[in-house]
Amino acid sequence: xxxxxxxxxxxxxxxxxxxxxxxxxxxxxxxxxxxxxxxxxxxxxxxxxxxxxxxxxxxxxxxxxxxxxxxxxxxxxxxxxxxxxxxxxxxxxxxxxxxxxxxxxxxxxxxxxxxxxxxxxxxxxxxxxxxxxxxxxxxxxxxxxxxxxxxxxxxxxxxxxxxxxxxxxxxxxxxxxxxxxxxxxxxxxxxxxxxxxxxxxxxxxxxxxxxxxxxxxxxxxxxxxxxxxxxxxxxxxxxxxxxxxxxxxxxxxxxxxxxxxxxxxxxxxxxxxxxxxxxxxxxxxxxxxxxxxxxxxxxxxxxxxxxxxxxxxxxxxxxxxxxxxxxxxxxxxxxxxxxxxxxxxxxxxxxxxxxxxxxxxxxxxxxxxxxxxxxxxxxxxxxxxxxxxxxxxxxxxxxxxxxxxxxxxxxxxxxxxxxxxxxxxxxxxxxxxxxxxxxxxxxxxxxxxxxxxxxxxxxxxxxxxxxxxxxxxxxxxxxxxxxxxxxxxxxxxxxxxxxxxxxxxxxxxxxxxxxxxxxxxxxxxxxxxxxxxxxxxxxxxxxxxxxxxxxxxxxxxxxxxxxxxxxxxxxxxxxxxxxxxxxxxxxxxxxxxxxxxxxxxxxxxxxxxxxxxxxxxxxxxxxxxxxxxxx
Numbered sequence: 001x002x003x004x005x006x007x008x009x010x011x012x013x014x015x016x017x018x019x020x021x022x023x024x025x026x027x028x029x030x031x032x033x034x035x036x037x038x039x040x041x042x043x044x045x046x047x048x049x050x051x052x053x054x055x056x057x058x059x060x061x062x063x064x065x066x067x068x069x070x071x072x073x074x075x076x077x078x079x080x081x082x083x084x085x086x087x088x089x090x091x092x093x094x095x096x097x098x099x100x101x102x103x104x105x106x107x108x109x110x111x112x113x114x115x116x117x118x119x120x121x122x123x124x125x126x127x128x129x130x131x132x133x134x135x136x137x138x139x140x141x142x143x144x145x146x147x148x149x150x151x152x153x154x155x156x157x158x159x160x161x162x163x164x165x166x167x168x169x170x171x172x173x174x175x176x177x178x179x180x181x182x183x184x185x186x187x188x189x190x191x192x193x194x195x196x197x198x199x200x201x202x203x204x205x206x207x208x209x210x211x212x213x214x215x216x217x218x219x220x221x222x223x224x225x226x227x228x229x230x231x232x233x234x235x236x237x238x239x240x241x242x243x244x245x246x247x248x249x250x251x252x253x254x255x256x257x258x259x260x261x262x263x264x265x266x267x268x269x270x271x272x273x274x275x276x277x278x279x280x281x282x283x284x285x286x287x288x289x290x291x292x293x294x295x296x297x298x299x300x301x302x303x304x305x306x307x308x309x310x311x312x313x314x315x316x317x318x319x320x321x322x323x324x325x326x327x328x329x330x331x332x333x334x335x336x337x338x339x340x341x342x343x344x345x346x347x348x349x350x351x352x353x354x355x356x357x358x359x360x361x362x363x364x365x366x367x368x369x370x371x372x373x374x375x376x377x378x379x380x381x382x383x384x385x386x387x388x389x390x391x392x393x394x395x396x397x398x399x400x401x402x403x404x405x406x407x408x409x410x411x412x413x414x415x416x417x418x419x420x421x422x423x424x425x426x427x428x429x430x431x432x433x434x435x436x437x438x439x440x441x442x443x444x445x446x447x448x449x450x451x452x453x454x455x456x457x458x459x460x461x462x463x464x465x466x467x468x469x470x471x472x473x474x475x476x477x478x479x480x481x482x483x484x485x486x487x488x489x490x491x492x493x494x495x496x497x498x499x500x501x502x503x504x505x506x507x508x509x510x511x512x513x514x515x516x517x518x519x520x521x522x523x524x525x526x527x528x529x530x531x532x533x534x535x536x537x538x539x540x541x542x543x544x545x546x547x548x549x550x551x552x553x554x555x556x557x558x559x560x561x562x563x564x565x566x567x568x569x570x571x572x573x574x575x576x577x578x579x580x581x582x583x584x585x586x587x588x589x590x591x592x593x594x595x596x597x598x599x600x601x602x603x604x605x606x607x608x609x610x611x612x613x614x615x616x617x618x619x620x621x622x623x624x625x626x627x628x629x630x631x
Contacts, residue, residue, distance in 0.1 A: 006450035009457050013438045013449075020439050023382055024095065024104065027398075030391045031094040038097045038251065043261040045091055045139060047273040050296045054270070056305040057084040059623075060292055061313055062277045062322065064089075065141020066255050066609055067596040067616040068313030070181070073200075073259035074620035076269035078628065083268060084304060085260075086275040086294055089137035096144050097251045098390070099206060100382070100398045103440040105145045110138040114317060114490055115446075122356075122497040122558035124538060125451040132446040133493060133560055135315060139273060140256030142315070143609055146562060147403050148245040148252055150203050152178050152233045153604030153611055156421045164601050165572035166582040168618075177617040178233075178610065186244075194234045200258040201613060205242060207250035207399035210430040211374045212465055213242065216406040219523040225410065232409055237605065238420050240408040240428075243401065246609065250399045255613060272296060278487040280310055280326035282342055282589055289592035308627055309591050313616070316564040316598040320349040320480045321491045323568065323579070328589060329482075337485040343588030347577035349491075351566040352478035353603040355425070356497045358507050359445065359557035361467040361514055362432040362532040363524075364459065373463045374527070376402040378436040402431040409472075409605070412509035414502070423473055424510040425606060429466040434459045434532075445559055455534045465529075467518060469510025470561055472605045475500035480567050497558060508550035515545070563608040568598035583622050584615075595619040 031038050061072045064087030072085040089110060095101055096110065107113060114133040116123065123131040136142035155171035162170035179196030184203040189195045195203075220226050220240035227239030246253045263269055274297040281291040281303065291305040312319045323329055327342030329349060334341045367374050381397040389396030409422035433441045434456040442452050476499035481492040498504045519529045535544070539552035568586075571578025579587065580599050586592040597612045604611045 003450050003453065005453035005457065006448070009438065009453040010449040013442070016437055016439055020382070023384070023387065024101065026384070027098070027387050027390070028094055030387060034391045037249070038094050040261070043264070045256065045260050045264045045271050047091070048270045050299065050302075052270070053084065053272055053304060054082070056307060057082040057270070058306070058308045059083045059311060060304055060306040061085045061311045062292060063087065063141065063312070063314035063318070063596065064139045064256070064260070064271065065136055065313060065315055065596070066143045066612045069140055069255035070259045070613050070616035071311065071313060071595050071620050072269060072271075073263040074617065075623065076263055076266050078624065079268060081268060083270070085269070085271045086277055086292070087139050087271070087273050088276045089139065090273055091139050092144050092254060092256055096138075096254075098398050099148060099245070099247070099250070099252060099401050102145065102147055103444045106132070106134040106444045110136060110144060112137045112317075112490070114493060116493045116495055122555050123446070124556040124558070125448060126446040127448050130446070131495065131558060131560055132444070133317075133564070134444070134562060135317060139260065139271070140254035142562060143246065143254040144252070144256065146609055147401060148247060149404055149407070149607045150233070150244040150246050150610055151407070151606035152614070153606045154237050154421055156419070157602065157604045161570070161601055165575065166570055166601065168582060169570075174614055174618065177614045181610075181613050181617050189231060192231065192234055194231070200262065201246060201255070202248035202253040202258065203244055204247040204250070206245050206247065206401045206405070208395060208397055209400060209405055210376055210402065212430040213405040215374070215523055215527070216240070216428045217242070219518060219521040220406070220408065222521040222523060223517060225408065232407060232606070236420055237409050238411070238422050240406055243404050243407045245401060250394065276487070277314070277322060278325070280312070280322060280592065282326055282592070284340075284342060286590075287342065287588060288590045306591065309593060309623070312592070312594045313596045315596050316352065316567045317480055317491060317493065319594050319596055319598045320567040321482065323348050323586070324482050325485060325487055328586065333482055337482055339485050345579055345588060347569050347579045349480035349567050350477070350577060351569045351601070352480060352495060352564060353474055353566045354478070354495055354497075355470045355472065355561040355563040355603065356474065356495070356503070356507065357468050357470045357559040357561050358511055358554040359433070359466075359468060359559045360455070360532075360536060360553050361469070361511055362434065362459075362464050363467065363519055363529040364462055364464045364532065365527040365529050367463065368526055375463050375465050376400065376431040376435055377461050377463065378431075378439070379461060403427060403429050405430045410510070410513060412506045414506055414509070422605065423471075423506055424513070425470040425472055426510060426514070427466070427468040427470070429468060432464040432466045434462060434464060437461060451537055451556075454537050455532065458534065459532060467511070467514035469507055469514065471503055471507045473603065474503045476503050495560070498555070504551050504554060507554055508547060511550050511553070561607070563603065565597040565600040565603050565608055568594045569601050570599040571601055583626070584619050593619065593623070
């Protein structure tokens with residue numbers, strides 16, 4: 001039930017939407033007129049008309065996201081191969097290039113707008129206990145919606161993949177593909193053995209930062225926790241460092257921009273937007289995938305054939321959904337929905353993992369030397385002047401990424417300190433949920449009006465920062481289940497956060513580190529960093545800041561960091577839960593692969609966009625090896 005204070009908050013937010021959307025409209029028009037580098041008419045992907053799509057291609061790639069865009073571009077490097085890329089969404093918008101505005105893309109036309117199934121165990125601040133799970137419905141996929149953070153994970157993650165029965169997936173093997181994809185623009189990284197300089201995916205620092213960035217690093221130095229190389233993608237992951245981003249000249253560098261725009265003029269690559277794939281076509285007798293059925297712009301369904309392979313790059317939610325709709329998956333699920341079982345694969349949709357985060361770690365601060373804000377207070381920064389600076393000077397706060405100016409990887413008390421394999425990631429955010437008055441961050445997280453009113457309404461627009469802890473290697477496992485055999489029905493998502501008690505124990509150690517260690521450094525004391533005094537609704541019966549209170553806080557302000565993986569697990573034939581083999585070929589069906597984050601047997605220690613692109617790079621070489629002998 002919404003309280004009076006919740007109604008007040010709802011009304012205030014509605015009133016402030018008008019000016020906010022007016023500024024975004026103004027920015028969009030200004031980009032259209034003045035920023036030809038963003039408009040990029042010549043290089044933008046041209047949608048293939050329905051009439052221009054051939055009946056048959058060598059390869060049909062389903063999904064133009066982080067993996068699919070990279071894979072299609074690499075396969076089209078072979079001139080004699082024809083490649084069709086099918087993407088359900090549109091091309092990127094102009095606004096999606098602007099780093100600061102990434103939260104506005106969630107719940108927009110570029111988002112699939114998934115929600116998890118209701119629960120009483122997490123996401124309790126949201127309506128009905130349902131977490132929002134944004135996923136990109138756009139060319140470039142979630143690389144268009146994400147916070148652009150470039151993180152590869154830990155060498156031990158990939159050595160574990162190999163140990164689990166996946167030869168060729170150890171760190172020394174996959175490092176080549178991380179470097180192949182990367183075109184780093186920061187000079188000191190360009191000299192490093194661990195970085196690539198010639199790849200299509202541009203990597204830079206964010207162009208605009210708040211004063212808090214250096215203060216965060218100063219506090220980390222006090223604790224002796226600076227990354228020794230300033231590079232969590234290098235020799236050592238542990239410690240604090242400035243965030244690296246998938247950026248080109250300060251703007252978002254999605255896989256659509258990095259891979260498809262340079263390749264889109266190749267005559268052997270066709271890209272069809274607004275094309276919703278409904279089913280993979282599989283010969284029932286020979287168990288061979290030979291094409292797909294899809295509808296373009298909601299018109300009648302049509303079929304396109306694949307001479308060599310159908311490659312599924314639809315992501316950790318839709319790849320298992322499409323396999324099940326096509327007759328590959330747990331037999332009991334398929335039978336329940338009247339789907340003919342072509343291959344009983346019990347692992348399809350299982351093994352779901354995500355990096356769950358704990359929000360609410362807001363610290364109010366005070367600038368000791370002036371009245372200027374140290375953090376990003378949106379009404380002061382998203383202004384007409386900021387738009388002018390973005391348009392005419394190619395700088396200013398619209399080039400910022402306040403959600404994570406500094407990133408840290410640290411050990412909880414449960415992790416062996418002698419291993420460089422941190423179990424907690426921290427986002428040091430130069431803003432908080434109060435900083436925008438609830439316009440963007442509240443909407444993106446799904447927070448209820450009543451929750452916002454009770455926790456943030458009294459501190460809106462105050463100078464503050466957030467410490468956001470993320471659980472790196474969850475023991476809990478969720479699943480994706482079919483809702484029906486209608487391809488337009490979203491599947492049922494059960495993340496099962498905190499099913500294993502270890503996960504919650506580790507996560508709250510990250511929050512406690514922020515409070516008991518980071519906020520008590522000399523640097524933070526100068527800023528009078530003070531945890532938001534307003535008690536989390538539903539947690540007041542626990543002693544304040546006891547472990548039980550922190551756990552209650554995590555169950556209320558539960559947040560996905562948009563990293564679902566694992567639902568089409570890669571593994572050896574003897575693993576009954578494996579869906580694909582180490583060459584990403586689907587067990588039980590020929591001519592069909594899965595190439596995206598769903599194949600990851602375990603989740604990497606860090607953001608998953610760069611690892612997903614790595615998977616596509618490696619897969620493209622494997623496919624070339626299989627079909628171009630000798631390669």
